[in-house]
Amino acid sequence: MYPLLKPILFLLQPETAHRLTLRLFRFLLWLPFGKWLTKKLYGFQDDRLRQDLFGLTFNNPVGLAAGFDKDAKYVNTMSHLGFGFIEIGTVTPKPQIGNPQPRLFRLPKDKALINRMGFNNEGLEATVERLKQARPKGLIIGGNIGKNKTTPNEAAEKDYELCFEALHPYVDYFVVNVSSPNTPGLRDLQDKEPLSKLLHKLQALNREKLQPKPILLKIAPDLTDAQLDDIIDIMSSTGIAGLIATNTTIDRGGLTEKSGRIEQIGNGGLSGQPLKARSTEVIRYLSEKSDAAFPIIAVGGIASAEAAKEKLDAGAVLVQIYTGLIYEGPALVKQINKSLIADV
Numbered sequence: 001m002y003p004l005l006k007p008i009l010f011l012l013q014p015e016t017a018h019r020l021t022l023r024l025f026r027f028l029l030w031l032p033f034g035k036w037l038t039k040k041l042y043g044f045q046d047d048r049l050r051q052d053l054f055g056l057t058f059n060n061p062v063g064l065a066a067g068f069d070k071d072a073k074y075v076n077t078m079s080h081l082g083f084g085f086i087e088i089g090t091v092t093p094k095p096q097i098g099n100p101q102p103r104l105f106r107l108p109k110d111k112a113l114i115n116r117m118g119f120n121n122e123g124l125e126a127t128v129e130r131l132k133q134a135r136p137k138g139l140i141i142g143g144n145i146g147k148n149k150t151t152p153n154e155a156a157e158k159d160y161e162l163c164f165e166a167l168h169p170y171v172d173y174f175v176v177n178v179s180s181p182n183t184p185g186l187r188d189l190q191d192k193e194p195l196s197k198l199l200h201k202l203q204a205l206n207r208e209k210l211q212p213k214p215i216l217l218k219i220a221p222d223l224t225d226a227q228l229d230d231i232i233d234i235m236s237s238t239g240i241a242g243l244i245a246t247n248t249t250i251d252r253g254g255l256t257e258k259s260g261r262i263e264q265i266g267n268g269g270l271s272g273q274p275l276k277a278r279s280t281e282v283i284r285y286l287s288e289k290s291d292a293a294f295p296i297i298a299v300g301g302i303a304s305a306e307a308a309k310e311k312l313d314a315g316a317v318l319v320q321i322y323t324g325l326i327y328e329g330p331a332l333v334k335q336i337n338k339s340l341i342a343d344v
Contacts, residue, residue, distance in 0.1 A: 001041065002329030014104040014113070026077055038080045044334045046341050049084070053295055053317060054214035054241045056172055059138050060084035060337050062308070065299045065320035066144035066175065066218075070121045072130040079136040082333045087320065088127065089144030090177045093162040095123035096148055099182065105265045109256040111303060111327045112272030114265050115248065116182045119146050124166050131170035143171035144218070146180065153185050157198050164202055173213055176202065179220040179247040181269045187220060192230040199238040214241035221246035221278045221300065228282065232290045242295040244320070245286065246279045272323035276301025280314045287315025303328050305339030312340075 005024075009017040028034040049060035063085040064078055072088040079086065098120025105114045121127070135141065145163035147156040164174060176199065178189035189195055199217065206212045217240060219231060235243065248269025252262055255274060279300025287296060295318075298311035303324030311319050324332055 014106055022074055042081050042330050042334050044082055044337050049337055056140055058084045058140055061318045062333050062336050063320040065322040068322050072127050079139050081330045085140035087142035087144050090119050090146040091121055091124055091127050091163055092119050092146050092148045093124050093159050094148050107257045110274050112274050113323050114268040114270050116268035118182045128166050140172045142173045142175055143167040144175040144177050146177045149183055157201055174215045175218050175244055177218050179218050181250050196234050199240055203238055216242045216244055218244040218247055221249045221282055228285055235294050244297045245282050246300045249275050273301050280310055283316050284314040305336045308336045
């Protein structure tokens, strides 16, 4: 079904295509045969895929990465594609429109995207109201949290606290996003001192809860080995539950797309196939250097079962997809899960 729609969708602006695809999928699910057909095409369950991590049970290791469903509008819809977990956000305390459009660009020759969305979302209050609705049984939902663009870094801690407190009753785990390249100055929060301070504060709030939730950190692929060593130290000192590696990259090396078009597009984070090798490299470095001291969720360039296995072999325990979904379609989830079972 998706191979027939893809050429038409790729004629549209990426954000328009995104909204249209989700509306079409919702319409399909609304039809009398829609849920049956979706399950037939994309459903796959096997108890051997289940994993217990962070005190949670994941029905399978394939998740939807943050950024696809920023406002928790499509959690129930996307659950029909067989994801083991769905990460919503990035959510900020106040609504923000993000950067001016166009801000999302396809690079078909590279099977990649460049985005400078800028944490566009409807804000914490609207997201919480949606998360209060019933969810599919067994579906794990993560909350990816960030700061508003207008919040200076010295006050950023408060934004993360507000998101943590409001979302705590409604998500199963948290992801602290300080690695997006599209909010000015945000990546400065990855430095050891401010990051340690932020994570210690969130952990202190977490310990006060009757049911603490796992807190994970999402890091950029552009960190040096010395910075990755700092991340390992921070993981040990703060005791947070795990890492997500990696966010998008600002590197433009090795692209097939003409350099003139890349310059014309300008700033933004690059995702998809060009990120695959570096993301795997970061995962392997962290896993080996820390002696697998903490779980790692892999994201970056996963567009096939082979790519998912590469990440798992490098030391990841779960994987997330987004750009691969755009280029390969929703069958990718099933393909990865079936392939993992075949290796058992």
